[in-house]
Amino acid sequence: MNDNEDKRLERQLFDDDRISRFMQGHMDAEKETAFLEEIKDDEDLRNRAITQARLVKGMKQVDEEIKDAFRQSDEQAIKRIAQNATNSTNSPQSTSRWLAVAASVALIVLIGFKSYDYYDTISLGREYADAFPVSTIIRGDATVEVESELSMLFENIVKGKDLEATTSRLATLWELSKKDTYNDYTDYAPYIGWNLAVGYLQDYEKKKAKEILLEMSQMYPEETAIGQSVHKIVQEL
Amino acid sequence: MLIGLRRHKDKKEIMLEKFAKTQWRKARAFLLSRYSLTEDECADIFQDSLIVLWKNIKENKVDAEDSCLSNSTYFLTICRNKAMELLRVKNRYVTTSYEFNPSEDHFDYQENQVDKILLMEDDEENAQKEKEALVRDIVRDLPSPCNELLWGYYNDGHSMKMLAEMYNYASENAVKVTKHRCCEKFRMRYCEKKKSLF
Missing domain, CATH: 1.10.10 (Arc Repressor Mutant, subunit A)
Known part of the structure; x- marks a missing residue:
């Protein structure tokens, strides 16, 4: 001024x-x-x-x-008005208390929902973990090192073991298997993808699992065994 | 007719509820800071005092005792007296720098003096009631801090010092300036509504 x-x-x-x-x-x-x-x-x-x-x-x-x-007014009405005023939700204490209660309820509901979703997702992964047994996948056409590694990775997925490291390696192999240039992983692409998706589900990486499965649903027709399984699991998700 | 009666009762209760909530905020702050009472003690005093206020109004004791006091000032005096009573019973003592008595720390506005000013308003006689209704509508719904300061100063008659203390202003001058601005806001709102009405 x-x-x-x-x-x-x-x-x-x-x-x-x-x-x-x-x-x-x-x-x-x-x-x-x-x-x-x-x-x-x-x-x-x-x-x-x-x-x-x-x-x-x-x-x-x-x-x-x-x-x-x-x-x-009568005495009863005044008593009621007086009590309401002192218990008023306009008072900062009551407002905070109600907010705290509402937040706790919301948290419990959220945790409840998340717990249910966690259990559901993990169970789905376990259910489909051995949809394609390792013995039917590894045919002895590729090198010993490649087959040995793939067997170990697929076994880990069946057993739900070392999921983070396993899915990380499978993600790399998945990208390799999709390359235009033929390589040791090209023929195993559908099973690498499948085990990767199932591994993600068991590790509660639902979003990543969905991405892989949607990609596979585009690549493999529903008439094929892998296409059928992909379609089924996507519906359950 | 029954619906009409019910609607009228709600309006009256709404008015009393609003009054009670405002007084609870004031009384609570006043009792906690001045008498170091607990929340429960404040609530008990408030509830008992509201019943006393109701009884005194019903029995026309309020106007007989002191017709100059606003409802709020009279009510705070009841709360103060009840607080002193409680402290005496519990052998607790007040250690404030001065004893605040709401019924003493206030100024009265004289009706005839107010009317002398209003006579200067350039207006026709028959618009007075409408203007008064307009003012009542505005003052029932003032936003904070204007609600506290304008009611505190012009109705309860509290001094600037008292208002500064009640509402935690840094100084009396800060209250004066804020109150002045609130008056200007009220004037603008009153003029706007008057234009649309007339």
Whole structure:
């Protein structure tokens, strides 16, 4: 605020004080007369005095309405109103308490839901873990190292063992198996994908499992054994 | 007719509920800070005091004792007296710098003085009732902090010092400036509503 505004505010605060003193009857007769003359000539002062006079009168009238409301009430109603006011949800303590209760309930529900979903997902993974037994997958066409590793990885998925490391390795092999250039993993692509998805389910990586399965549903027709299994598990998810 | 009666009763109860909630906030803050009472003690005092207020209004004791006090100031005085009574019974003592008595720390506004100012309003006689109704509507629903300061100053007649203490203002001047701005806001709102009405 600049100097002029400061001075203007100071003057107005001084006038507010004079208006109050007039209404409270704290001015002597001479000052009162002078003040009323000043109000007649000064529009701004007059408007502010009228505003404050309206406030005093209006509030007194509302106060009388409240008294009337008390007169028309009975003791039971007043007791109830008094109790409600002190137990009011407007009080900061009650509001906090209700918020805490609501948050706890929400958390319990969320945990409950998450627990159910966790159990459901893991169970699905376990159910389909040996849909394609390792012995039927590894045929001895690839190198010993590749087959040995794939056997170990697929066994881990069947047993639900070292899931994080296993799915991490299978993810790498899945990408390799999908390459256009033929390699040691190309023929095992559907089983690498399948075990990867099932491994993710057992490790509660539901989103990752879905991505793999949706990709596989595009790659393998439903008429094939792998396509059928993919379609079935996607529906259950 | 029954529906009409029921609606009227709700409006009255709503008014009393609003009054009670406002007074609870004031009384609670006042009793906790001044008399170091517990929450339960404050609640008990408040509930007992509201019954006393109701009884005194019903029996016309309020106007006989002191017609200048607002409902709020009168009620806070009852709360104060009950708090003092409780402290005496429990042998506890108040250690505040000065003894606050709501019925003493207030100013009265004189009706005839208020009317002298209102006579200066350039207006026709028959619009007075409408204007008064307009003002009542606005003052029933003022936002904070204007609600506390305007009611505290113009109805309860509290001093700037008292208002600064009650509502945790840094100084009396801070209250004066805020109150002044609230008056301006009230004036603008009143003028806007008056224009649309007339």
